[in-house]
Amino acid sequence: xxxxxxxxxxxxxxxxxxxxxxxxxxxxxxxxxxxxxxxxxxxxxxxxxxxxxxxxxxxxxxxxxxxxxxxxxxxxxxxxxxxxxxxxxxxxxxxxxxxxxxxxxxxxxxxxxxxxxxxxxxxxxxxxxxxxxxxxxxxxxxxxxxxxxxxxxxxxxxxxxxxxxxxxxxxxxxxxxxxxxxxxxxxxxxxxxxxxxxxxxxxxxxxxxxxxxxxxxxxxxxxxxxxxxxxxxxx
Amino acid sequence: xxxxxxxxxxxxxxxxxxxxxxxxxxxxxxxxxxxxxxxxxxxxxxxxxxxxxxxxxxxxxxxxxxxxxxxxxxxxxxxxxxxxxxxxxxxxxxxxxxxxxxxxxxxxxxxxxxxxxxxxxxxxxxxxxxxxxxxxxxxxxxxxxxxxxxxxxxxxxxxxxxxxxxxxxxxxxxxxxxxxxxxxxxxxxxxxxxxxxxxxxxxxxxxxxxxxxxxxxxxxxxxxxxxxxxxxxxxxxxxxxxxxxxxxxxxxxxxxxxxxxxxxxxxxxxxxxxxxxxxxxxxxxxxxxxxxxxxxxxxxxxxxxxxxxxxxxx
Numbered sequence: 001x002x003x004x005x006x007x008x009x010x011x012x013x014x015x016x017x018x019x020x021x022x023x024x025x026x027x028x029x030x031x032x033x034x035x036x037x038x039x040x041x042x043x044x045x046x047x048x049x050x051x052x053x054x055x056x057x058x059x060x061x062x063x064x065x066x067x068x069x070x071x072x073x074x075x076x077x078x079x080x081x082x083x084x085x086x087x088x089x090x091x092x093x094x095x096x097x098x099x100x101x102x103x104x105x106x107x108x109x110x111x112x113x114x115x116x117x118x119x120x121x122x123x124x125x126x127x128x129x130x131x132x133x134x135x136x137x138x139x140x141x142x143x144x145x146x147x148x149x150x151x152x153x154x155x156x157x158x159x160x161x162x163x164x165x166x167x168x169x170x171x172x173x174x175x176x177x178x179x180x181x182x183x184x185x186x187x188x189x190x191x192x193x194x195x196x197x198x199x200x201x202x203x204x205x206x207x208x209x210x211x212x213x214x215x216x217x218x219x220x221x222x223x224x225x226x227x228x229x230x231x232x233x234x235x
Numbered sequence: 236x237x238x239x240x241x242x243x244x245x246x247x248x249x250x251x252x253x254x255x256x257x258x259x260x261x262x263x264x265x266x267x268x269x270x271x272x273x274x275x276x277x278x279x280x281x282x283x284x285x286x287x288x289x290x291x292x293x294x295x296x297x298x299x300x301x302x303x304x305x306x307x308x309x310x311x312x313x314x315x316x317x318x319x320x321x322x323x324x325x326x327x328x329x330x331x332x333x334x335x336x337x338x339x340x341x342x343x344x345x346x347x348x349x350x351x352x353x354x355x356x357x358x359x360x361x362x363x364x365x366x367x368x369x370x371x372x373x374x375x376x377x378x379x380x381x382x383x384x385x386x387x388x389x390x391x392x393x394x395x396x397x398x399x400x401x402x403x404x405x406x407x408x409x410x411x412x413x414x415x416x417x418x419x420x421x422x423x424x425x426x427x428x429x430x431x432x433x434x435x436x437x438x439x440x441x442x443x444x445x446x447x448x449x450x451x452x453x454x455x456x457x458x459x460x461x462x463x464x465x466x467x468x469x470x471x472x473x474x475x476x477x478x479x480x481x482x483x484x485x486x487x488x489x490x491x492x493x494x495x496x497x498x499x500x501x502x503x504x505x506x507x508x509x510x511x512x513x514x515x516x517x518x519x520x521x522x523x524x525x526x527x528x529x530x531x532x533x534x535x536x537x538x539x540x541x542x543x544x545x546x547x548x549x
Contacts, residue, residue: 043312
């Protein structure tokens, strides 16, 4: 059992929850969160790590269904359970890196940018964020990027030229990810995308979150959620 | 590991030890098929488990069902995986070695097999007999495949013929996993016993349905999917009770078991072991917690063995 430090609403339906404790995790990995005791809903909810410090871990979520609704009701000092870190995240990158986030897809990128800076092996970090209606967390991303491009209402995949970079980390709607992968021409560009699928266990047991790849079925929870972009057959 | 901890595990094993179909399990708590993977090893100490049932295995690889595969319902989940698995050859090459390392820690390995024909079940059982597995669980109750699966567990004539043939090709202890959708589950259970099954596991998931009202169509591509979790527990318990009254081979109770109390209910109606499925998704350490809770129950009640309460409800 862990303790909620804060659970802030940062925009319509969007929350930032910070939980006390010493947690592990690498960029792109996720935790299953349970902020309720009952069997309804029965499954935890998977969220990628938004931020990790020596004393806390935090996540971003949007209230969509019952699970996220219950999460949003949590107050300071309430109990919450986390399971993780699960999955395979983003690899270490070199050279010029661009992080592309669409909507809530920005969540793992803040942590990724911090890790990349810490790692010291990257030349530059550019961040492109696309939103439908309103930009959020701009100040956060300003601090961890050499260049920050924000787009509201358009298609962020059209603003970025992926071939200008050695590494591309992307998370967001599947159409955006597909457009990014399609755009690539340069052999030296490595694209890694974080997928989202309906999950059960988060640990590779239930086989609910299968995605189709060039190497056959893979599990989003265990083999991913981050995959080389070219490997994925988009749905 | 310090000595006191080691000693504690030892006593825990002794108190909870059960015999099932000629095999000693360190405790009666077994992870149900399709709800557990060897990856749990990275996060949890699996040596505390009584046994692990592997994910439904077919002779050849299966890619499983398309569309949505899991759906939450009140106190339960519905799944329609469709027996996705890598097939026998890769299972033996890749998964079995990992399962053996867990087996070496005293955890029993049960391989769950499924077929779309009688021939496939027989071949699987024969080939697995050459491997060092503790038990074969014959899945005649999968609701999510079009061919085979549950069809083999619906009528006693078909079940009887299948169990007879599989029995004739393997000496490995044989467990038959029954469907709650059987025409007459007691009759099917008795057929399995007569044909030499060493034990029964029941129940598999209940065929169930959910509709996407906005799109006016079923959520699952296969229309029906299997319901599991606390939602089915009272019905599963009744079925285990019925079967335990009428057969002499041991039974593994399955159906929504989430904690020690749930496990005790199944044991009190006659189950020798219990399998934990959906609860592994709620909390991956559920099996270990149930073992601890059973141990504490025996200690608190001053009971020296589960035998004292097994089948106490007639």
